[in-house]
Amino acid sequence: MGAQLVNREQSPQELFAATGRKQYVNTEMVATIPRRAPAGVADNQPLVFFDLDLSERGGCSDSDLEGEYEARGLVADPYYQFNVNRENPEFADEYPNACHWKDAEGKWCFVAFGRGDGERCIRVGRSGSGWGESWWFAGRRKS
Numbered sequence: 001m002g003a004q005l006v007n008r009e010q011s012p013q014e015l016f017a018a019t020g021r022k023q024y025v026n027t028e029m030v031a032t033i034p035r036r037a038p039a040g041v042a043d044n045q046p047l048v049f050f051d052l053d054l055s056e057r058g059g060c061s062d063s064d065l066e067g068e069y070e071a072r073g074l075v076a077d078p079y080y081q082f083n084v085n086r087e088n089p090e091f092a093d094e095y096p097n098a099c100h101w102k103d104a105e106g107k108w109c110f111v112a113f114g115r116g117d118g119e120r121c122i123r124v125g126r127s128g129s130g131w132g133e134s135w136w137f138a139g140r141r142k143s
Contacts, residue, residue: 006079008035015082016122020089021113025124032103033111033124038075038140045140047080048072049097054133062100062108062127065137074139076101078111081138085113089120097136100127 012030016023037043052068054060060068069075076099085092096114103109108127112135115121131137 006037006083008037008079012124015079015086019082019086019113019120019122021085021120021122022116023122024116025122026126029103029109029124029126032101032109033078034076034101035079037079038077038142040142041075041077041140042143045143047077047084047138047140048074049095049136049138050074051095051136052131052133054131059130059132061130062110065100065131068137069139072139073142075142076138077140080140081111081113084138085122092120095136096134097138098131099138 012033050072052060078099081099092113093115098110098112100108100110110127112123
């Protein structure tokens with residue numbers, strides 16, 4: 001997805017509201033969402049989406065997912081991903097997408113865009129159970 005301006009001054013709650021999605025968010029985890037652009041990523045770097053062939057593996061842990069980011073030279077940028085899902089709300093209908101980050105305690109957290117109970121939704125929480133095969137992940141290339 002193309003490069004776009006990201007307002008990193010907006011609060012996560014303002015971003016959630018701008019997506020128009022039903023919110024399933026853990027406020028503790030919301031406070032850990034990285035606002036700054038990832039180190040080593042140029043402003044003009046677009047968001048790249050990738051999926052994993054998990055049909056044989058059955059799933060993927062967050063540590064494994066981080067290895068997939070590294071293998072692709074990508075780093076998660078939740079604020080950039082919010083914009084993509086706000087500007088293209090139908091995208092997550094076909095491609096449920098997520099990214100993750102570690103909080104100050106080194107625990108994995110996530111934001112996920114998709115559908116639940118027939119509605120477009122956004123989820124923010126702590127990871128733990130791993131990722132299934134329906135998810136696409138997003139990141140930006142390191143310079």
